[in-house]
Amino acid sequence: MPVNLTSPAAHTLLPIKGVKLGFAEAHVRKPNRKDVLVITLSEGSTVSGVFTKNQFCAAPVLLCKDHLVSNQPIRALLVNTGCANAGTGEDGMQRAGLTCEALASALDIQPKQVLPFSTGVILEPLPADKVIAGLPAAIANLKEDNWLNAAEAIMTTDIVAKGTSRQIILSGQKVTVTGISKGSGMIHPNMATMLGYIATDAAITQSALDEMIKDVVNESFNCITVDGDTSTNDSLILMATGQAKNSEIEINSTGYLAIKELITEVAIELAQAIVRDGEGATKFMTVKIEGGRDEAECRKVAYAIAHSPLIKTAFFASDPNLGRILAAIGYAGVDQLDVNALKLYLGDVLVAENGGRAAAYLEEQGSAVMKEPEILVRVDLARGNATCTIWTCDFSYDYVKINADYRS
Amino acid sequence: MPVNLTSPAAHTLLPIKGVKLGFAEAHVRKPNRKDVLVITLSEGSTVSGVFTKNQFCAAPVLLCKDHLVSNQPIRALLVNTGCANAGTGEDGMQRAGLTCEALASALDIQPKQVLPFSTGVILEPLPADKVIAGLPAAIANLKEDNWLNAAEAIMTTDIVAKGTSRQIILSGQKVTVTGISKGSGMIHPNMATMLGYIATDAAITQSALDEMIKDVVNESFNCITVDGDTSTNDSLILMATGQAKNSEIEINSTGYLAIKELITEVAIELAQAIVRDGEGATKFMTVKIEGGRDEAECRKVAYAIAHSPLIKTAFFASDPNLGRILAAIGYAGVDQLDVNALKLYLGDVLVAENGGRAAAYLEEQGSAVMKEPEILVRVDLARGNATCTIWTCDFSYDYVKINADYRS
Numbered sequence: 001m002p003v004n005l006t007s008p009a010a011h012t013l014l015p016i017k018g019v020k021l022g023f024a025e026a027h028v029r030k031p032n033r034k035d036v037l038v039i040t041l042s043e044g045s046t047v048s049g050v051f052t053k054n055q056f057c058a059a060p061v062l063l064c065k066d067h068l069v070s071n072q073p074i075r076a077l078l079v080n081t082g083c084a085n086a087g088t089g090e091d092g093m094q095r096a097g098l099t100c101e102a103l104a105s106a107l108d109i110q111p112k113q114v115l116p117f118s119t120g121v122i123l124e125p126l127p128a129d130k131v132i133a134g135l136p137a138a139i140a141n142l143k144e145d146n147w148l149n150a151a152e153a154i155m156t157t158d159i160v161a162k163g164t165s166r167q168i169i170l171s172g173q174k175v176t177v178t179g180i181s182k183g184s185g186m187i188h189p190n191m192a193t194m195l196g197y198i199a200t201d202a203a204i205t206q207s208a209l210d211e212m213i214k215d216v217v218n219e220s221f222n223c224i225t226v227d228g229d230t231s232t233n234d235s236l237i238l239m240a241t242g243q244a245k246n247s248e249i250e251i252n253s254t255g256y257l258a259i260k261e262l263i264t265e266v267a268i269e270l271a272q273a274i275v276r277d278g279e280g281a282t283k284f285m286t287v288k289i290e291g292g293r294d295e296a297e298c299r300k301v302a303y304a305i306a307h308s309p310l311i312k313t314a315f316f317a318s319d320p321n322l323g324r325i326l327a328a329i330g331y332a333g334v335d336q337l338d339v340n341a342l343k344l345y346l347g348d349v350l351v352a353e354n355g356g357r358a359a360a361y362l363e364e365q366g367s368a369v370m371k372e373p374e375i376l377v378r379v380d381l382a383r384g385n386a387t388c389t390i391w392t393c394d395f396s397y398d399y400v401k402i403n404a405d406y407r408s
Numbered sequence: 409m410p411v412n413l414t415s416p417a418a419h420t421l422l423p424i425k426g427v428k429l430g431f432a433e434a435h436v437r438k439p440n441r442k443d444v445l446v447i448t449l450s451e452g453s454t455v456s457g458v459f460t461k462n463q464f465c466a467a468p469v470l471l472c473k474d475h476l477v478s479n480q481p482i483r484a485l486l487v488n489t490g491c492a493n494a495g496t497g498e499d500g501m502q503r504a505g506l507t508c509e510a511l512a513s514a515l516d517i518q519p520k521q522v523l524p525f526s527t528g529v530i531l532e533p534l535p536a537d538k539v540i541a542g543l544p545a546a547i548a549n550l551k552e553d554n555w556l557n558a559a560e561a562i563m564t565t566d567i568v569a570k571g572t573s574r575q576i577i578l579s580g581q582k583v584t585v586t587g588i589s590k591g592s593g594m595i596h597p598n599m600a601t602m603l604g605y606i607a608t609d610a611a612i613t614q615s616a617l618d619e620m621i622k623d624v625v626n627e628s629f630n631c632i633t634v635d636g637d638t639s640t641n642d643s644l645i646l647m648a649t650g651q652a653k654n655s656e657i658e659i660n661s662t663g664y665l666a667i668k669e670l671i672t673e674v675a676i677e678l679a680q681a682i683v684r685d686g687e688g689a690t691k692f693m694t695v696k697i698e699g700g701r702d703e704a705e706c707r708k709v710a711y712a713i714a715h716s717p718l719i720k721t722a723f724f725a726s727d728p729n730l731g732r733i734l735a736a737i738g739y740a741g742v743d744q745l746d747v748n749a750l751k752l753y754l755g756d757v758l759v760a761e762n763g764g765r766a767a768a769y770l771e772e773q774g775s776a777v778m779k780e781p782e783i784l785v786r787v788d789l790a791r792g793n794a795t796c797t798i799w800t801c802d803f804s805y806d807y808v809k810i811n812a813d814y815r816s
Contacts, residue, residue: 055745056738056763087734089748089764122731123765232735309717309803323530326495327640330464337463340497355464356497357531395717 003284003373003393005276007161013147014165014176017201018042018241022142023153026134028127029082029120034153036134038103039077039197040142045241047074048209049115050217052234058086059096059126060116061233067100070112077115077237078103078131079195081156081182085118085126086232095128102132106139117195119156119182119233151180154195158182162273166262170255173246175202177259179266183274196221196236196270202259203242204249211251212260213238220267223390224275225306238263272391281393283315284374288389291342291381297334298388301379304332312395315375320366322351329379338383345378346370411692411781411801413684415569421555422573422584425609426450426649430550431561434542436535437490437528442561444542446511447485447605448550453649455482456617457523458625460642466494467504467534468524469641475508478520485523485645486511486539487603489564489590493526493534494640503536510540514547525603527564527590527641559588562603566590570681574670578663581654583610585667587674591682602682604629604644606674610667611650612657619659620668621646628675631798632683633714646671680799689801691723692782696797699750699789705742706796709787712740720803723783728774730759737787746791753786754778 019041026036041047049068051061067074078099085092100114118126151161163180179198204212217236242248249255276284287305292298305311308328314321325344329337344352347369351361369375427449434444449455457476459469475482486507493500508522526534559569571588587606612620625644650656657663684692695713700706713719716736722729733752737745752760755777759769777783 054735054738055742056734056747084731087731087760087764089762092764121729122735123729123760124731125765232731232738321529321531323492323495323532323640326464327462327530330462330640334463339464352495352531354497356495356500357533 001282002160002277003281005160005273008148008151008163010145010148012165013151013163014167014178015144015147016176016178016199016241017144017243018045019199019239020142020144021146021150022138022140023146023149024134024137026080026130028080028130034149035081036131036138037079037150037153038135038138038142039150040107041075041239042241042243043073043075045073045075045239046204046206046209047115048206048213048238050213050236052231054232054234056087056232058084058118058233059088059092060085060118061235062093063096063100064115064117064235067112067115072110072112074115075109075113076103076107077117077197079117079154080126080131081154082120083118083124083126084120084122084233087123088125092126095126098128099131103135106135115237117233117235119154119195122232147178147180154180154182156182157279159277162270162277164266164269166266168258168262170202170244170249170259171247173244175200175244175246175259177262177266179270181270181274183277194221194231194234194274196267197239198237198263198266198270199239199241200259200263201241201244202249203244203246204240204259208249208251208256209238209240212256212263215260216264216267219264220271224271225303225390225392275391275393278393280396282373282396283394285315285392285394286374286376286389287392288376288378288387289381290378290387291383292386292388293384294386295388298381298386299390300334301329301332301381302388302390304328305377306390306392309395315370315394316396318367318370320346320363320370322346322366325377326352334381337381341382343380343382347376409690410568410685411689413568413681416556416559416571418553418556420573421559421571422575422586423552423555424584424586424607424649425552425651426453427607427647428550428552429554429558430546430548431554431557432542432545434488434538436488436538442557443489444539444546445487445558445561446543446546446550447558448515449483449647450649450651451481451483453481453483453647454612454614454617455523456614456621456646458621458644460639462640464495464640466492466526466641467496467500468493468526469643470501471504471508472523472525472643475520475523480518480520482523483517483521484511484515485525485605487525487562488534488539489562490528491526491532491534492528492530492641495531496533500534503534506536507539511543514543523645525641525643527562527603530640555586555588562588562590564590565687567685570678570685572674572677574674576666576670578610578652578657578667579655581652583608583652583654583667585670585674587678589678589682591685602629602639602642604675604678605647606645606671606678607647607649608667608671609649609652610657611652611654612648612667616657616659616664617646617648620664620671623668624672624675627672628679632679633711633798633800683799683801686801688804690781690804691802693723693800693802694782694784694797695800696784696786696795697789698786698795699791700794700796701792702794703796706789706794707798708742709737709740709789710796710798712736713785714798714800717803720800723778723802724804726775726778728754728771728778730754730774733785734760742789745789749790751788751790753784755784
């Protein structure tokens with residue numbers, strides 16, 4: 001079960017002026033589930049995106065990148081679950097293109113004004129006809145207060161829908177940010193098998209949005225990992241409709257930092273929600289590395305810990321088998337690491353120092369921390385001032401079960 | 409259950425003249441199991457070792473390295489299970505030293521002529537008193553035909569004992585090689601939570617042995633992975649007693665390549681046995697990468713595949729979810745990879761080409777291959793002539809169970 005996470009109540013996901021959402025049950029892979037989502041954006045919206053670095057990136061990812069640089073304003077997004085349209089070659093590009101054309105035709109816009117997204121099984125052809133057949137129903141129920149339905153429509157093995165909202169006053173105008181995301185396996189830095197859509201009614205210039213999204217993703221989605229697998233389809237889209245009528249935000253203008261911070265808050269909550277609902281997760285772990293020479297080496301250590309199946313299974317078992325963490329620190333690849341200088345903490349408890357178990361440490365202390373659903377692992381490398389924080393989950397029987405059964 | 413692997417029959421593990429082995433039940437961690445092993449070597453033996461690159465390497469590893477360069481010939485090895493004596497700082501060094509002193513005293517040699525080894529739980533103090541108390545019994549049953557007992561004495565979560573022998577004629581003399589190993593979690597390149605002991609009665613100079621062991625380990629133990637975790641205690645020891653009375657083998661002398669090949673055969677069988685008995689393993693996978701620009705990039709791709717929990721669980725489920733393999737190739741970090749040029753095979757079946765599913769591929773073909781206990785995954789990167797082969801296993805419910813319960 002997800003760790004301290006439930007689906008948001010519909011009324012907590014605030015509408016964004018200029019953003020409408022509509023869904024359909026198109027039977028892309030399975031019947032009786034929402035599996036197609038259409039999002040439309042009012043004229044004048046700006047849109048920016050960050051995508052997977054996987055070289056086998058999916059056809060829709062390639063199309064998104066192309067459409068975002070086409071100088072035709074993005075006016076609609078089309079998401080399907082059930083099939084990732086990845087590892088599908090030229091045929092996959094054509095099928096994704098057909099769905100963009102169909103939606104564009106229905107909305108009276110150009111195909112390049114549509115961003116397509118797919119998530120699900122890789123290496124299978126996209127049933128574009130089913131997606132297209134679902135479009136009329138999705139368009140018919142387009143409305144601004146459909147965010148919870150939209151969050152549900154993009155779920156794959158997610159157990160709960162993920163979404164959150166924030167508000168702030170900018171230049172005298174109330175500005176709202178609402179976002180939704182989906183996980184929940186193949187989650188790794190440089191994005192995840194994850195889709196994220198964050199919209200605001202603030203007015204933000206294209207260049208400011210493009211700059212902002214880099215920082216937002218680095219502090220949120222690039223800080224999570226479930227299983228270390230980087231997906232072919234990861235996409236985060238940031239949309240600003242400008243309908244709040246605030247003074248348009250440029251890079252470094254008044255309000256830039258405030259709206260960036262608000263959007264980052266939303267992104268962190270959405271990213272953490274993906275980990276909390278990680279496949280089979282029973283524990284939510286924060287891995288904080290301090291005292292590194294640079295952020296890169298902090299990340300090496302953090303991910304060595306967060307990706308170790310031995311550590312993840314020990315957390316599942318609430319077993320303070322902390323030697324496994326020392327081992328991971330030792331093979332993380334940090335040059336000239338002084339294992340006698342570093343300190344390892346579990347929650348507030350000092351566990352290891354001087355190359356071994358801390359003198360005052362009692363196993364009961366470690367066990368008490370490990371039984372909590374939320375656990376902090378903190379390492380002080382004691383060689384500099386750099387830090388990093390990442391979030392991950394444990395590794396349970398259910399992870400194996402979910403992934404052994406995923407396609408059945 | 410181990411994949412196509414059973415414990416060797418005692419008579420198949422051939423004695424090595426000059427090598428005696430004795431064991432004890434010393435109750436290091438649990439009662440009623442062999443957990444201390446003593447190996448003695450006749451005068452004039454040469455010994456070489458390769459050890460974990462984990463920076464948190466265990467106290468016995470540090471002592472082994474020190475003793476091997478001390479210019480006092482190694483005459484005995486001492487192994488305990490139940491406690492890894494890793495992450496134990498200066499106290500761990502002292503305890504390991506005490507066990508070396510006790511064995512040296514009993515055998516009337518110097519402490520630096522003893523190599524110590526420990527495997528088991530990390531971050532707990534070595535009960536040196538228990539190990540030492542077990543020495544008289546181990547010494548009392550020292551004999552040349554104790555290899556199977558020795559293989560059993562070094563097991564931790566291994567299900568079956570691992571050992572094998574080979575023979576060859578060198579300069580008119582029959583030469584024998586016998587080796588034993590243990591796994592079975594925390595197995596990764598640059599060694600594993602693995603211990604390996606290979607002995608031959610051939611006469612081999614120290615410099616030839618030191619050169620040979622590098623090639624041996626690169627083609628065997630450095631080609632296996634179970635879970636990607638590199639242990640603190642990995643050690644491979646190669647011993648040559650010279651009792652076969654062959655002409656002493658030097659680097660590039662007659663017989664060097666022949667004995668190296670024979671020892672490599674033994675090492676590969678021992679390494680593969682570790683994977684076949686990997687924690688929870690139900691499938692044995694060979695991952696072969698061809699057509700790379702260099703071996704390094706081939707290894708990147710091979711390990712991305714072999715470490716992916718998503719791929720390993722799909723193999724457990726016999727599910728030809730091959731898109732997960734494409735995704736792993738895509739995030740392996742190969743520069744300028746042409747995803748449209750590479751080819752992916754499952755056994756002999758061409759699964760993917762031109763960036764997607766091969767036109768002639770039928771899922772039934774993939775399913776048939778996946779149902780086998782031994783599976784070949786082959787990737788042709790189509791950009792050079794380099795290759796690499798690694799061996800791994802799948803990821804099952806039992807992996808989680810074993811590692812969640814390991815200390816209980």
